[in-house]
Amino acid sequence: MNTAQSLPLLQNALTVGAILFSLGLVGILTRRNLIVMFLAAEMMLQGISVSLVAWSRYHGDWGGHVLVIFVLTVAACEAAVALVFVLQAFSRTGRLDAAAWQSLREANVARTVDHELPSIDTVPPRFPTLAPAGVLPPADENEPLQREHV
Amino acid sequence: MTPLPFAPLSSGPLLAGAVLATVASLWLLLPNGRDTASIRWLGSLLGLAALAAFIAAGRRLGGLGEEAVFLIVSLVAVISAAATIVSRSPVYAAIWFALSLAGVAGVLLVLGAQFLGVATIVVYAGAILVMFLFVLMLAQPAGLAPYDRVSNEPFLSALAGAVLLGVLSLSIGRLSAGPATCCEPPSRTTASPSTATPSATTGEPAPAAGDTASGPAAGMTATAVDPLAENHVARLGGELFGRHLVAVEAAGVLLLVALIGAIAVVSRGEAALAGDTTTTRSAAGRSATR
Structure with missing residues (x-):
């Protein structure tokens, strides 16, 4: 039987899908930024897609491919609606923190308190900068108007 | 065809070590308010060890080229995915996620899903991710927010994810090529004529032509040569707009x-x-x- 030849490929691809799904699960459980949580959810969808395509390849069937196309569609819809909610949440609380909405928790659940919140910007991020456009350089009278060598 | 030399639990200790290394690595790498360079280095090394264990536990593919390509794209996907969930800045997380999408698209291409590989790049990295970045630019406060540098229960989350990963890997490792009659592909009757026609006319894929043209009984065979590869996009479109x-x-x-x-x-x-x-x-x- 010839299917045994593609069994290693199936198993490796399923392992990659499982790793992606698990990483997405860890991300959505543990991160507090709403946008990073959505990125983690999309990563779980990627793991599912890899697994579906691997099974589709293994069985020589189109079902996995078609299902992944619908997963893409639903992911696009989900991202659009969810990002609108994220923007609304940000405009109400000023933060992208999931813990800013912990007043929605159950009554018998203890509230999340950040005991040791790190101080603001211990290491300031360095982003690449561009030269500002449309700003005149400071005038210098001693500067020659033309370069001596062209 | 000889059955695969297959011991179900032979890679058990390797997988257990990989899971433990994954727990420790994620726990060290997740934002926890006490990031020092040494902790990050230790976490990265443990993550690389976990990856090496997973690679060692994985099955060897047939050809060296296919194996190398699969290894590279899956490593890109997995490492970028890990960097997505551990990076402090959400902008960097989104960019790592784009790289992870590129890796996933490569995996899909290796698996023979040409349309889906390109569609992942176009739809995800081109549209959804740009939307994420727009929202980040609209909503991100200046500098790194404090909630980006702490996590909810990083150890328990890493443990849960790694246990799930271990269980999944064990059950994946126990997969075996079952009897051919258990899983008849439903689209075999629709796929076989269209497979046979171009290979009979062009005659280009010589090993596949004999198998697929030999009748509908050979539907499960010829997986070394992908049965979905010929006229891939056209047949996928036909399937999508026909049955679905x-x-x-x-x-x-x-x-x-x-x-x-x-x-x-x-x-x-x-x-x-x-x-x-x-x-x-x-x-x-x-x-x-x-």
């Missing part, structure tokens, strides 16, 4: 509803914010912020 036409229409309706819903939520939310921000909502927001 109603689902395509439903997906179109879903897209329309999501579009209208997003616009409605934005406009009503802005109206509500402009209306009564003084009494209830800002009080709730303040108590939630505290």
Whole structure:
């Protein structure tokens, strides 16, 4: 039987899908930024897609491919609606923190308190900068108007 | 065809070590308010050890080229995915996620899904990710927020994810090529004529032509040469708009509803914010912020 030849490929691809799904699960459980949580959810969808395509390849069937196309569609819809909610949440609380909405928790659940919140910007991020456009350089009278060598 | 030399639990200790290394690595690497360079180095080394264990536990593919390509793209996907969930800055997380999408597209291409590989790049990295970045630019406060540098229960989350990963890997490792009659591909009757026709006319894929043209009974064979590879996009389109036409229409309706819903939520939310921000909502927001 010839299917045994593609069994290693199936198993490796399923392992990659499982790793992606698990990483997405860890991300959505543990991160507090709403946008990073959505990125983690999309990563779980990627793991599912890899697994579906691997099974589709293994069985020589189109079902996995078609299902992944619908997963893409639903992911696009989900991202659009969810990002609108994220923007609304940000405009109400000023933060992208999931813990800013912990007043929605159950009554018998203890509230999340950040005991040791790190101080603001211990290491300031360095982003690449561009030269500002449309700003005149400071005038210098001693500067020659033309370069001596062209 | 000889059955695969297959011992179900032979890679058990390797997988256990990989899971433990994954737990430790994720726990060290997740944002926890005490990032020092040494902790990050240790976490990265443990993560690389976990990856090496997973690679060693993986099955060897047939050809060296295919194996190398699969290894490279899956490593790109997995390492970028890990960097996505451990990076402090959400902008960098989104960019790592784009790289992870590139790796996933490579995996899909190796698996023979040409359309889906390109569609992943176009739809995810081209549209969804740019939307994420737009929202980040709209909503990101200046600098790194403090909630980006702490995590909810990083150890328990890493443990849960790694246990799930271990269970999945064990059950994946126990997969075996079952009897051929258990899983008849449903589209075999529709796929076989269209497979046979181009290979008979062109004669280009010589090993596949004999198998696929030999009749519908050979539907399960020729997986070394992908049966879905010939006229891939055209046949995928035929399948999509043939058997799944109603689902395509439903997906179109879903897209329309999501579009209208997003616009409605934005406009009503802005109206509500402009209306009564003084009494209830800002009080709730303040108590939630505290």
